[in-house]
Amino acid sequence: MQVEFWNERYKEQVFAYGMEANDFLQEQTFPLGSKILCLAEGEGRNGVFLAEQGHDVTCVDYSEEGVRKMAQLAEIKGVQIHPICADLNEFEFKENTWDAIVIIFGHFPEDLRKKVHGQLFKALKDGGKLVMESYHKDQVNYKTGGPMTTTLLYSEEELRSDLSTFHSLKINQTIREVHEGEFHFGNAAVIQVIGEK
Numbered sequence: 001m002q003v004e005f006w007n008e009r010y011k012e013q014v015f016a017y018g019m020e021a022n023d024f025l026q027e028q029t030f031p032l033g034s035k036i037l038c039l040a041e042g043e044g045r046n047g048v049f050l051a052e053q054g055h056d057v058t059c060v061d062y063s064e065e066g067v068r069k070m071a072q073l074a075e076i077k078g079v080q081i082h083p084i085c086a087d088l089n090e091f092e093f094k095e096n097t098w099d100a101i102v103i104i105f106g107h108f109p110e111d112l113r114k115k116v117h118g119q120l121f122k123a124l125k126d127g128g129k130l131v132m133e134s135y136h137k138d139q140v141n142y143k144t145g146g147p148m149t150t151t152l153l154y155s156e157e158e159l160r161s162d163l164s165t166f167h168s169l170k171i172n173q174t175i176r177e178v179h180e181g182e183f184h185f186g187n188a189a190v191i192q193v194i195g196e197k
């Protein structure tokens with residue numbers, strides 16, 4: 001999907017995936033540290049939630065409309081975030097910078113997926129955490145949101161290979177109810193990842 005697709009989706013007044021953070025992110029009870037990077041963060045619901053918890057949050061997305069909406073959501077909720085409009089193909093991951101990196105339903109073509117996932121480990125500080133939820137390839141059978149093509153959906157093997165440098169990697173493939181705005185709406189095949197550097 002191209003950036004124009006996302007700009008079209010986010011130009012509406014309503015928040016496409018709602019104003020509340022993703023359930024899997026909200027369930028995490030371990031400390032995430034101070035500096036958090038949210039990638040492919042769309043309209044900012046996860047980053048704003050983390051800022052409400054007192055974290056120093058940077059949110060990256062290449063959609064100008066998404067970045068406009070994340071600033072709007074932060075204002076509505078009375079918190080500050082650092083929005084960055086950037087294509088992850090060109091985004092510079094600085095080494096040993098982040099206490100946690102969060103990617104919620106960030107689906108990329110294989111080359112970009114490998115490139116982004118391959119830089120997460122070095123971008124985290126020692127002990128830093130990766131929190132990721134993605135749709136699994138089986139999601140093509142559910143049709144309740146996410147990409148409609150398996151090439152943009154992920155398998156456990158792909159993620160294990162991409163993230164093999166992590167000292168600890170927990171991957172949970174499951175079916176769960178996802179209700180997030182207009183576009184994620186029911187039983188879904190997801191992969192949930194917690195990594196530690």
Ligand SMILES: C[S@@+](CC[C@H](N)C(=O)[O-])C[C@H]1O[C@@H](n2cnc3c(N)ncnc32)[C@H](O)[C@@H]1O
Pocket residue numbers: 003006017022039040041042043044045046060061062063066086087088089103104105106107108112
């Ligand atoms: C399904 S949305 C998820 C948004 C957000 N993480 C959430 O959970 O609400 C996927 C996001 O990935 C972003 N995205 C896709 N490819 C990207 C790229 N190459 N660089 C930056 N953002 C990208 C899109 O703009 C879109 O906002």
